[in-house]
Amino acid sequence: MEQRFLKSVLGVYVAAFVIFLYGPFIVLTILSFQQGPDGGPQFPIIEWSTYWYQQLFGLTPPSRIAPLPFGDALIRSLILSMMTMVVSTVLGVMSAQAFRRKFKGSSVVFYLIVLGMMVPGVLTGLGTSLLANNVIGIERHWYTTAFATHVSYTFPFAFLVMLAILNRFDASVEEAAWSLGVDPWTTFRKITFPLIFPGVLSAMLFAFTLSLDEFPRTLFASGRDQTLPLAIYGTFSVEIHPNIFAFGVLTTLFSFALLSVYGILMGLSVRRARRQAMQEDIA
Amino acid sequence: MTYDLQLSHIGKVYDNGTPAVIDFNLDVNKGEFIAFLGPSGCGKTTTLRMIAGFESITSGDLLIRGKRVNDLPPERRPTSMIFQNYALFPHMTVRQNVTFGLEVKGTAPAEAKRKVDRILDKLGLMEVAEIRPTRLSGGQRQRIALARSLVVEPDILLLDEPLGALDANLRKSIQNELKLLQRDLGITFVFVTHAQSEALALSDRIVVMNAGRVEQISPPRELYTRPQSIFVARFIGANTLISGQVRQASEGMARLDSAFGTLEVQPSHGIPEIGAAASIVLPAEAIQVLPATTPESALRADYGSNVIACTINRLQLVGHILQIGLTLPNGEPVSLEGHADKYRDTLTAGGAAFVAWKPQDATLISH
């Protein structure tokens, strides 16, 4: 009885929590339909319109409010996230694979890697730009210095994901392959990798997401050409218009759609596997 | 007199409408060791969890020492459960694990310490008392679970496959320990297992379950030698089933027409109908293997018409046990074993022999 009561209280609490979590987003969505080009990013709504969405795609006549300069920044961000994703996942898989064997100094190496996610972004960004700017004297670019800081941030996440996956990995299948005369590299390609692939995918997803939205590191380390978060940050210093809200709604909807497709596909494959298993049980 | 535990017409239907347990009836005396035995999914664990209070009871009455406890939550029932994975508190030392139940009850610390010390000592856990259980072996963890349950002095101890997580080596010795402990304490044990060897070895009575129903409740030996249904005959022991048709039946003797001629059996539960289809259930232990040289008259005198010629395929001595593999005339293989002293040099692999049994050693089950 006691527990059931607690459960309903907690249920209500969680509902409130979700409202807290989504409140700003809902307000942002509402305001993205503000009248344009004269309506500001605040209540009340003067008149509902899709002006700001049209503006994003350049469908409105030119006005005093310039369209958001996000085109190039978005492409740069996507390329940077891809690069970061690939490198940090490869590094993560390699290091986690190494950690399956006990070795001297493993604690030091573990914390060295994990340090990457424990150092605030401002510090890494600052340090890297000091290094590039004042000591080596090279120019900073999003694809050099910023890329380096991104990987040192996402690599620990990929590493931890892979470590968790490999910790639960039953090594006897690899030993079985060796005892069949298959060399370790082929064994990794044909046995280990296919089996840890779901983990690799989530490590990639992690790295990509973190890198795409990474801001403090990039701020110092990326030099002249902006990435998407920097471009957004740039609009802060001038006046804000609802077009940035519209942009937020669209990006969220886009990623949500991608996520749903992924979820539905996963759900279907799980259900198919379950149905197969059930048929086996009956047979 | 009141029973320690009574299940009267207990039934359980899951929320989705599937029945899990159907009309379960059982009276348990104080100090009895009861085993629930059956294949996975037969409802044995569900029944145990109903007794513990973790599953609601759909119908029927559950009585502990005469008191109806259907609606009591587990924390207020005088039962204690040993989980299959032991469910020890991983962040507490062995001593803290065992003390937990007494703390909850509000036992004075000094008294609690005395009780905990006594039980730790009894189960040989004193040396590991200050260690966390995650670092201990399976056998030790099992004993901690026992100590944690026993220290609160439950009326009934419920055990859910407590030997399942142990390796085969350890299982035998822990099994013995458990048996001796139960005899020593005199508490009622209800034990769930899917391994017949455990049920046979440990319990006073075995409840065989199949698909939610009770098939038979009997002491081990009776269950083994006198199965009451085809399911039990196939599930328990190593029985040979010979089917046929009842030709003649009376109080003390029934005759059955089978592929091996007319066979005699003493019906143990009721007189079968004449002409009915029935099976003779022949436990491996009831079968005598006799050398081919045994004179026919001697066979007839001892075993009547229950003699079948057979071929011996395989003889293997494992320790002092002779394992015999033979084939009946219809090609059915039979495996049995005997003490080496009994069969010393009387049988040869590849040779012919007789199998024979006494009418009272077999059981007749009507279909």
Place this chain on the structure above:
Amino acid sequence: MSTTALSIEARQARVTRWLLLPGIIWMALFLVVPIAMIVYVSFWTQTTFNISPKPTLASWQQFFSSSTYVDSLWTTIRIWLIVLAATFAVGYPTALFVGLFVKSKTLSTVLLVICVIPFWTSFLIRVLAWRPMLGKEGAINIVLMKLHIIQQPIEVLLFTELSVIIGMTQIYCVFMVGPIAFMLARIDRNIIEAARDLGAGFGRIFWKIIFPLSLPGVVVGAIFVSVMVLGEFATSGALSGRKVNLLGNIIVTQVGSLKWAMASVVGVILTVVMGIVIAGFLRIVDLKREL
């Protein structure tokens, strides 16, 4: 005969070394060296337009003699502690519900996904979205006035320390929920049943069993939140109307005016604070063992 060949052990050790090398080099070059750089540069000599590697304590003295700078250190610590407590208070009950009380695996996954979805909106836009929420004519005031709970709009909501705290709590609380829910979901249900079986009520089970077992999740969550809050500057910049100056804000302004040495001093102080905080948390829980 290959008696001179390497032993199996030595061969495995060699493979391990090669697997680790790229990661170690990367982290050394792009993480350790940059941090060392901050320490080094904090002792450089700064003139208005230039900086030279002549060692001096000038920037350090400047930091500690300026009340603006020292205050920002205390503000950072205060906001960090408040946000940490708030995310824990807001997050733990949610995690308890998601990780422990929800029995269906599907539902708990759905709830977790719901918590994660906001992350697909850019962090900066999420911060910005709080402005029309908290403003004098913002959503909260509108709703509260419509409900007749208040007569006058609440003005302290925006461009104050409170708005920074509210914003950060919302943005970072999910980092608390995730690890705690994960640890709670890992608790074997039989353990809780065993405790009930021994007569314990919910309160005791919570304090003696559930909470201690979820502690590693709390610590991991706290580390996440601390790392992010201590290094923050965007939320405070956007929601406080420049009233709240965190160490991060100072670094940004100093870099903006090319005062590298001063930025480095603040960076070193931030590093020290961070180091103390993380070391403290890691004393409670061995991160490596919990994986």
Place this chain on the structure above:
Amino acid sequence: METAVFRLEGVTKRYGDLVALDNATMEAGSNEYISFLGPSGSGKTTLLRVIAGFEAPETGRVIFEGRDITNLPAHERGIGFVFQNFALFPHLSVIANVGFGLRYGKSPQPEAEIDRRAHEMIDLVGLKGLEDRGVDQISGGQRQRVALARTLAMQPRLVLLDEPLGALDANLRGRMRTELRAIRERLGVTFLHVTGSENEALAMGDRVVVLDRGRIIQTGRATEIYDSPNSPDVAHFLNRFNLFDGTFRAGYFEGPFGRIPAPGARRADRDVYAIRYDRMRAVAPGSAVQGPALKATWIASEYLGSAIVNFFETDGGRVVEMEQHLSLGAPQTFEPRQDCLLTWNPEQAIVFGREAA
């Protein structure tokens, strides 16, 4: 015995302070079935893993077909290994599991040959018709067979089996024992089989190797080990003997059952009297008994189906077991706490003594 296929010379393996293998030396001939017996933690599995090349020994040599393979990695050894958990490749079908080594191993075969040999192996282990199933769609017994077929497809001359039947239930285990022996005899391969069950070790091995704390303490034919264990430890691991401490002096053993003659005692590091469970007899307390007489109280019995084990407690609080096989007739029955006198034929006992010749 023909020439040894395989030899271990003074192999030692430590994990930190724990000595898993202590100077182990043994050899196996071709076409031999050797089983290993010992309590858990005795080093049986480590022994197999060292032979397979999954673990490297600190000292000693492993020799296979006349070659020192101590430093050879596992995939170059050509020794088969069957795991307790089967270790099938979960993402591959039955036939792909069996053909895996032929396809990706040292000497890759043409597809047609892989297919032929994989099918041949699947037939051998009786899995025809299941070729295209996923390995999670077949039963435990079938998985065991896939594991065996996968190993045998490589035609190794030596196969290591690490508790291969441990994951199967009792009924299946009995059947698989017979099958395993039959398959081995057909192929003439040497099997080294580690098992936790003394019964399995005795039933399956042509020879049995007994291990204790990393040391090989006895090697011999199954009947030899059973009838004459060379130390109290071996007798203990066989799980068939009541062991009594006492003193052996001048041809007599003095124990809790009195002082009785003990001719033919074996030399050992301590004085122990061993008598098999099935050699014990219980008689009424007053009976006149010649030879050993042990006062005891009946406490419990266990029904094994084919036999009954009775437990007695002696005055000293020791538990003594007596087994009666039901093929020898109806068993004795006892009342709770009934006093008895336990006795046996002293000629059937095995006595270990420090002073024995």
